[in-house]
């Protein structure tokens with residue numbers, strides 16, 4: 096029997112490290128990272144500020160070359176920026192002179208010089224999935240911060256990437272919007288499965304969203320623990336009040352604040 100695609104390693108990091116400064120007196124940003132991410136798995140990454148989370152994300156995106164080890168996707172070494180990767184940053188950086196729909200379509204226009212009616216239809220479907228169907232013709236400054244961030248997520252999804260890399264995507268949002276957009280993201284991800292690497296400073300957010308949480312040490316960033324989040328899906332507001340949710344967040348908190356005691 097063949098192994099289903101969802102159980103095979105999709106993204107593999109083997110002994111991955113990155114040193115920005117060749118001076119050996121300056122520590123590497125990250126070192127010795129071994130990680131297998133399954134296809135369509137949702138992995139969150141937490142760790143202290145400056146531990147190399149964004150460095151890790153940039154290496155998976157092919158935007159930064161590891162100085163040690165190797166990153167591969169489906170067995171092929173990553174050696175440059177990849178087409179099958181969508182990236183969402185903290186700020187959505189929408190173009191203020193384009194409508195929401197045109198912002199979402201912009202990467203297609205940028206890449207291929209044009210987009211088709213089918214692309215427009217897909218953009219509208221994704222906007223509807225993100226609860227933005229009546230905002231497609233609005234300009235970005237007519238939208239709240241949370242809505243703008245949802246547009247950024249839809250824009251990253253339109254190219255239908257296999258891998259979605261998210262670098263603290265909700266950190267500029269207020270707590271209520273942040274929780275809501277987390278559930279929106281889960282809904283979109285459940286309907287459009289993607290392999291997700293999600294960087295966050297929020298322990299609760301990591302546990303609520305992810306299948307596994309990677310805990311990194313302070314610089315040089317290494318993997319302290321990989322926590323399996325065995326909470327059933329779909330996750331809802333009820334998930335937060337489950338005892339297991341509390342146990343998992345407590346364990347993560349210990350790892351981050353008292354790593355030697357965990």
Ligand SMILES: Nc1ncnc2c1ncn2[C@@H]1O[C@H](COP(=O)(O)OP(=O)(O)OP(=O)(O)O)[C@@H](O)[C@H]1O
Pocket residue numbers: 115116124142143144145146147148149150151314
């Ligand atoms: N271009 C660069 N040149 C030199 N050092 C860098 C560069 N980018 C990052 N660093 C350093 O590498 C380390 C890891 O940075 P990185 O941004 O990956 O950490 P992070 O965990 O994402 O941080 P934060 O949680 O604060 O966003 C930090 O000490 C940072 O100062």
